Amino acid sequence: MPFPTQSLKHLRWALLLITSTVYAQTDLRGRVTDPAGIAIEFATLALYSAVDSTLVKGTVSDSLGQFGFTRIPLGAYYVEARFVGYQPQRSARFTLSEKQPQRLLPTLQLQPGEQDLQTLTVTAKKPLVEQRIDRTVMNIENSILSEGNTALEVLEKAPGVTVDDEGNITLKGKQGATIMINGKLTYLSQKELATLLRGTSSSALSKVEIITNPSAKYDAAGNSGIINIQLKKNEMIGFNGNVYANVARSRKNRYGTGLNLNYRSNRLNVFGSYDHAYRGEKELLSYTRRFRDPGESSPSRISFQNTVTDEPLYTNNFKAGIDYFLDSRNTLGLVINGNVGTYANNGNTSNLLQTITRHTLADARSTNTDDSRWSNLSYNLNYTHRFKQEGRELTTDWDYSANGFQSNQLLDTRYVDETGAFTSRRSTRRGDIPSTTYVYVGKADYTHPLGTKAKLETGWKSSYVTVDNEVKYDTLSGTNWVRDFSASNHFTYQEIIHAGYVTSTGSSVRLAYRRVCGGNTRIRKGIRLRPIHWWFVSIFNSSPACF
Template sequence: MKTHILLIATSLLTANLLSPAKAQFPVMGSSTQAKALPGTAGDQSPKGSGKIIGYVVDSTQTKAVEFASIALYNKTTGKAVDGTVADEKGKFALTKLAPGEYRVLVSFVGYRSKTIDNLNLTNGQTVDLGVIKLPSSVKTLEEVTVTGQAAIIEEKVDRLVYNADKDIAAKGGDATDILRKVPLLTVDLDGNVSLRGSQNIRVLINNKPSTIVASSVADALKQIPADQIKTVEVITSPSAKYDAEGSGGIINIITKKNSLQGLNLNVDSGVGNRGSMLSLNGNYRKGKTGFTLGGFGRAMYNTITKTSLEQTSQVDGVTTMTRQTGDGHSSGMFGQYNLGFDYDLAKNQSLTAGVRYGVRNMISQQDLVTRLFTNGMAGSVSNRNVDAKNLSGTVDVNVDYLHTFKPQQEWSISTLYSRNDLTNNFDADLLNGSDVLTGRQRNLNKNVNQELTLQTDYQTPIKKNQLIEFGGKAIFRQVNSDYRYLQAGPSGNFVTENNNTLGELLYHQNIAAGYTSYTYTTKQRYTLKGGLRYEHTFIDASTRESGTLGIGNYGVLVPSVNASKTIKGTTVKLGYNRRIQRPGLQQLNPNFNAANPQNITIGNPSLRPELTNNVELGLSRTIKKTFINATFFGRVTNNAITQVRQPSDTLPGAIVTTYQNIGRQHAYGTNIFANVAVTSKINIGLFLNTFYTSLTGQAMSVDGISETLTNTGFNVSGGSFASAQFKNGWGAQAFGFMQGSQVQLQGRQGGFGFYTVGVKKDFSNKKGSIGLAAENFLSNRFNIHTVLNSAQFSQVSDVYLYNRGIRLTFTYKIGKMTMDAPRKKARSVNNDDVKSEGGGQTQSGGAPAGGGQPRQ
C-alpha cells in the first residue's frame, strides 16, 4: 500500500514540477520542499489554443498505465513548458498550447520512458498521439532492489522505519526474530519488547490493534511469521492522531501486502531441531475487487529449561530460606489465519473488510524440588510436578471506508471488533521427599477480553504547505477473569480448596477521545507537526470478593510537538509528547499464579494509569556510504506501574509478586545506530542503547507498613548485523545482540546474548529459494542470573536456556501477478491504549508459563 502511495506521490510531484497550473497539492511530511524547474513553474509559458492528447498503456498487456507522467519540452530550447498526469484510464491532455515544435516524454515507475519527437503544433490544432505503449523496465527494478539493500533505515518526522524484508536469516522464525534487529528496541528471551528501556509500549499490526497483544505482546509476536514482515515502524514521538496510550512509544509492524492483478500463491516452510513452520498465502484481484486468504502455522519443540533458586524471607522474626531446582520443557503450536476483501466503490471511494483468527497452544512441564530451612535448621523437602496450559484464541473483524476528495483531502470511518479467549490452567502433582504422591492441585483460569472500536478521521491541506487533521474515537472494552483452585488426594475427584478458592473480575473500560493535528512546512525546509488530544476514561470494575472497586473516571489532555530541519546534510529532530499507560489484563487479573508456590504472581485490579512526559533530540546524517543516527531522550513517569515483590505471610519462604503504582521513574539516555553500505550488496550495521534509570516509590510491606523503595543504575545493550548478496542468487546474513543486566525496582535482572547466521539461494526463475540458518551454535546453554532484594527478602535465581538451533527453509511462488494501479485503501482502527505485561522478567524459580497469569 505504501509503495502505491509513493508511486502516486512521485507522479504528482513530477507533474507539479512541470506545470504551474497543476502544482496545487504538495507532498506533506517531507523534509524537503519541491522547487520549480527553470523555465517551468517559475516562468509563464506563452499560451495558445493547441492541444495534445493520448492514451498510455502497458506494452505487454494493453492495459492502462494509471498516473503516468507526461512532460512537454520546447525542442528548440530544451526546457520543459508543461506537464500533466494520466487519469485512471491512461488518458491525458495538454491544452492551451502555443504554436511551436515540441518533444513529449512519457514515464512511470517500473517502465522505460518513451520520447515522442518532432511534434509541430499550430494554433488551434489538436494532435492525437494515440496509444503510447510503455515497456516494463527490468533494469529499473534491479536498480531499485540494490537501493533498497542499502537503505535499511528510513527516517520520518516522528518515527524510524526498519526495512525487514531483506532479512534472510529469519525465514522460519517469527516477529521476535525481526524485532531483535530493530534499532532502539530490545527483546528478551521470553519475547518481551522494550523501547529505550520501557516495556510500556503499544504494538500494532498493519496499524491495527488486537486483543491478543493486549493480553501478551510476547505471545502475540510468536504468531507473526518473520518472512511476512515488510517494515517495522518505531514511533518514538507519536502525534495526537494516535491513542494517548504507550508511554514508551508505538511499534507498528507492517506485513507484506499484494495488491497486484491476477492470482498467486506463496508457500513458505521451514524445519529445524527446535521448531517448524508452514505458511500459505493466496491473493486474487480482478478489476475493482481483491481477496486475500492466508494461513500460518508454527510448532515449537525441544525447548529445555533448567533453573536454580535461593531466596530468604523474614516474617514475624522467622527467617526462612528456600533452595529450589527445576527441570522443564515446553512445546507449542501457533497459528494465524486471515481472510481479506477490498472493493473500489468508485474512483475515489473504497471499502475494506477482514477477518483474522489467531491461536496459541503452549504446553509446559516442570519438575521442582524444594528444600526449606527455618532459622538455619533443615526443614521439609518436597517435589512438585507441574503441567501448565496457556491457550488462546483471538478473532479480529474490521470494516473500513475511505473517501478521497482530492490529494491529501480524505475522510475515513473505521470499525473493529476484537475478542480474545485466554485460558491459563495448571495441574500439579505433590510428592514428598521420597517421591511418593501425597496430593494434587488444579488451577482453572478463564479470561475473556473483548472490545468494539468506532473511529472517524478527516484531513485536508491548507494552502500549499499545511495539513490539518482531526477525528474522534470510541472504545468499548470488557475484561472478564474467573478462577478456581481445586485439590484432591493421590486419587479421587477434585474438590474446592478452603481458602482463595473462587475469584472473578468484571472490568468495563470505555474511552471517548478527540484530537486535532497540524503540519506546517516552511520554504526553509522546516517541518513542524503539533497536536492536541483529549481522552476520557470511564471505569466500572468489581470482583466477587470485594464488590465494586470504586475506581474513578479520569480524563487526560495529551499534547505533542515534533519538528525537523535538515542543516548542511544533518537532519535534526526535536519532539515532546505526553502519554498515559492504562493497566493491561495481566496486571489486573486477580488470579494468583501458584504453579510454583515459592514464587506466586497475582494481579491488582485497583491499578491506576501512569502518566509520562517524553522529550527527545535526534541527529542523523549520511557520510559517504555511512548512515548515522543518534537520539538523546529523557522520560519522567508518574504513578508508574511496576512489579513489586514481598514475602508471603501465609506460605513459609514464598515470595509474592504483584503490580503497584509505585511512584516515579526517570530515564535518560541515548540510542546510537550506524549503517555502512560497504558496497551496493554488502551492509554492516552497529547499534548501542544506553540509559540511566531511577525508580522510587512507596509500597506496602507484608506487615502493612509503608516501605520506601528506590533503585538506580545504567542499562546497556548493543549489537551488530551484516548482510551480503552474491552472484547466482546467493546471499548471507549474520546478527549478534547482547543485553546487560537491567535495573528493577528491587534489584537487577540478568542479561543475555543472542546470535544467528544464515545463507540463502534463490532459484534461477526467481520463484523460490532455499535457506539454512543457525543460532547460538557456539554454546550449549545461556545463563540469566538475576538478583533481587529488599529489607525483608533476598532472591538469587539462575535460568539456563538451551536454545542452540538450526533450521532449513524453503519458499516458492505459484501463479503470476501483473502491475496494478496504485490504490488507496481505507484506513483501519488503531487502539494504542493498553499496557503489556510489563516487567519483562523471566520467572524466577522456574515457574512455568500459565497457571493463571500470562507469561512474564
C-alpha cells in the same frame, strides 16, 4: 526426619524463583564517523553472534554518531555498520563476560563507496533499520529476519525493545508499551499477546515501527510509546499466490507451512491466507543460591535448583478480505482475521537445600504444567475517500473483535528423604483461568495538506471494551480439591471512550471522554460477596510532540 522450618522457608522462596532469569548488566557502546572523524547520524548498526553470525539486535546512531546495546546475553559478538554511500564496516570480534560485561568499541570509521563514472548502477534496498523523523522502522520483509523466526523473536532484536522469558515487552527500559498490529490496538493481556506473537511467523511481517513519542493521533495508553507491527499486503495485479514451508532446529524442531492467495483487478481485490506452525522449545535452567541468617556475614545454607521446561506451541492463522474500488477515489473493504492455537509450559524442577557443609536439609521435586488455548477473531469494515487534492484523504474503520483465552495450571511438589524415597509430604495446587474480551471500535481520520510541507490531521474514535476474567485456584487436601478463596476472584471490566484529536505542524491537541466501569467479585469461604462496582469519567487533553 522432619524438615526444619527455616529450611522449608528458604526452599519455598527458591521454588518461587523457578522461572526467573538472571541477566548481567551488559552494556555495549560505540561511535560511527566518516574518514574525517565527522559523526554519521542514522547509520544502521547490527549486532551479530560471532558463533553463527545470527542477528542479535539492531539500532541506529544518533546525531553524535553514537550507538549502544543493553541487556545482551553474555557471549562473543561483532558489530557491523552501514550507511548509504559508504562501504560496510565490521568491528573486531569481542566478548561480553561476567568479568567484563561493559565494553566501549573502537570508533567504526566508514569509507566512501567506490565510484565508477563510466558505469552507473542504481540498486534500491531498504536498510534493516531506518530512523525517520517520528519513529524507528525495522524492515522485516526480504531481510534475514523474515524466515525462521517468530514475531516475538523479531521484537527481541528491535532497537530499544526488551522481551523477558515470560514475554513481557519493555521499550527503552519502560514497561507499558502499547502494542498495535496494522495500526490497531490488540486489547490483549501481556500473556495473551506474547502467545499470539510466538505463534506468528516472521514471514508474515512487513515491518515494525517503534514510536517512542507518539502524536495525538495514536492511542498510547502506556507511557513508553508504541510498537506497531505491520503485516504484509499483496498489491500485484491478476491472480497470484504462493505456498511455503520452513523447518528449523534448535533444542527442538520448528516447522511451518502456509498458503497466500490474491486476485486483484481494476475494481476488485480479493485475498486470503492461512498458515500453520509448530514451535518446539526446551529451556534448561540451573541456579545456585546461598542464604545467610540474620546478623551473620557468612552463608549457612546453599540450594541447588535445576529446571527443564518443554514448551510446545501449535498455532493457526487465517485471513480473508476484499477491497472494492467504487471508483478511482473511493474504496470499501472488509477484512477477517483469526488466530487459534495451543501452548504448553511443562516444567520439572529439582531443588536441593543443604547446609554449607553439604548436610541435606530438604530435597523437593516439582512438576509444573500450564496448558493454554486461545481463539482470537476480528472483523474490520473500512472506507477510504481520496480527494482531488494530492494528500487529502478521509478514512473510516469499524472493528469488532472477540478474544478467548483458557489456562489450566497444575503445580505438584513432593519431598524426598535421605534414601531418595518420596515422603508423605506433598503439595498440589491447580488453577482454572478463563478470560474473554470483546471490543467494538469506530473511527474516522481526515488529512488535509497545508501547502507542500505541512498538513492538518483530525479524527474521532469511539470504543467499547468488555473484559471478563475469572481466576480459580484449588489445593488438594487428601483426595478432595479445596478452593483457595484468598487467590480466587472474578473480575469484570467495561470501558467506553470517545476521543478526538487535531494535529498540525508544530502543535497537537487531543480531547477525550472516558468512562470505565468495573467489578471485582471475591469468593471467601464459599460465600460470594457482593461485587464492588466502580466507575469514573474523565475529560482530558494531551499535547505530545507532533510531526
